[in-house]
Amino acid sequence: MKNISGYEFVQQFEKVVPLWLAEEKDPVGLHVGDLGQTVRKVMVTLDVRPEVVQEAIEQNVDFILAHHPPIYRPLARLDLSDPQTRMFADLIKHDIRVYAAHTNLDNANNGMNDWLAEALSLTDVEIMDVSRTIPLKRLNVYAPKTHAQQVRDAITKAGAGNITDSYQDCSYSMSGIGRFTPVGSANPTIGEVGAPEEVEEERIEVILEENKVSTVMEALYQAHPYEEPVFEVYTIDQMQPEKFGLGRVGNLPEEMDLVAFVHHVKRSFAVEGVRVVTPPNGLNNSIKRVALCGGDAGKYYPKALQKGADVYITGDVYYHTAHDMQAAGLTVIDPGHHIEKICMPKLKEMVLEWKKTLEWDIEVIASSVDTNPFLFDHQL
Ligand SMILES: [Zn+2]
Structure with a gap:
């Protein structure tokens, strides 16, 4: 078993989820700490929230691998009376590094959007919007x-x-x-x-x-x-290079009506409820071809239409965008942004695989804090 530094960990990770797959201005990579130090215990998480940082401290974690970058907009001040700023002081005090893989994980092949497509049992999965080739x-x-x-x-x-x-x-x-x-x-x-x-x-x-x-x-x-x-x-230039991009489109094993599909989505992502946008007379549409893009990707709905999707699944759909989707004749299901929690078992599995094959002396856990800020009223 071999001790590894943060650099070695990140080097291995970026072979699978390279930084160049990130969208422009997305602050992926190291957010807090020093990669030179040894990594002993990794925690994977969707979000870095104050409760997650407390959990990391209690669990003696020294490296947080997160999907959502904790410093998304520049911090204006380090006022530690604000819990969201306080957590950065806590991270530094406890020598916990934070590394974020955001849109590069979304765009990676066998990354976030493939995991979501797999959860829905989609077949013949392809990229919804090819934006990069090597x-x-x-x-x-x-x-x-x-x-x-x-x-x-x-x-x-x-x-x-x-x-x-x-x-x-x-x-x-x-x-x-x-x-x-x-x-x-x-x-x-x-x-x-x-x-x-x-x-x-x-x-x-x-x-x-x-x-x-x-x-x-x-x-x-x-x-x-x-x-x-x-x-x-x-x-x-005569070869077809590997493609990368946002979102996925695939087919359901069997056609289903909208109500059955909504149940399928809730079950597949373990969510308590979804929001549904349907065009006029869209309630009776049957669903076979599904487009999806985890996170906040409402604005990409024209790509779903281009790919002939019967339904588009994404989170954080805005009111006016929903009107545009309706007018375009597209059915949309918003199961919330938190379905991206699927990355936790997947990233954990990935790191465990490296622990085994590369003989790394590390532990890896997934955060158990529920960072979904939304509840449905029937959950109260
Ligand atoms: Zn997200």
Whole structure:
């Protein structure tokens, strides 16, 4: 079992939920504390509220992994009589770090919106609004036959040669003869200074995502036997890169009427009630194709329409936006923003997996504080 610092934890997390997936101006990443210190006990939470901070202190937590960034708007003053400001002083006093993964978690593949789609048992799930792709590169590297396997292993282990989630270690090789004459201060692995050399070589071709180029090049330099490895990296545009974006659209296993669907939503997200917006005569519509976007995403309803959704599920729908949705003929269900609590068991599971596979000496818990500020009257 190995001790890990906050940096190591975050580095692993950002492989799955990278910061570049966040929407503009979203303050994702470290909010409070020092990543240099060891992480011993992680708590995952939807919100960082004063009660959550108290729970973290009582549970000896030293790293909070949150969905909602606690400092969303800049703090104007540190007046500790305000409980929402006081909690930052408490966090610092108890050396508790806070790290937020917000819209980057929403946009991540196998992230928040996929978890919500899974909870509703949607099939054929696709992205509602594709906003990002990663350009693909091709790397060709020339290695002596004796070391080709070693170089291939190193670059694929570093992330080259993945085609979608379904194929890894993809490469192509061609044999040939490499020629060179070491001169001057060269210190060649094969051959001697001043003598022309011919070596049986392999040209290894792989594709890789642009954001992996530096990691892969580092691995290449480590594994390649030559003093000056020969390679070329260039952008290719004929491949379909992996897509990322907001919201998901999918199909229900079976068509259902609106009332049955509302029950399905309440059961799937364990909520006590929902708000329903229907267009005129929309009550009898049957539901098969479902669009969703967790959080406050009412303004994206035209994307749901474009995708042919029978219903759009999102939280915090505003009165006037609801009028616009009705006029556009769209049925909308607002189960509240708090359905995003689904991230807690999922993030916990993710960290537990790393604890096991990477042999991290850490504990992980999910917050048990209910941070939903809303109750329905029948709950009183
Ligand atoms: Zn949210």
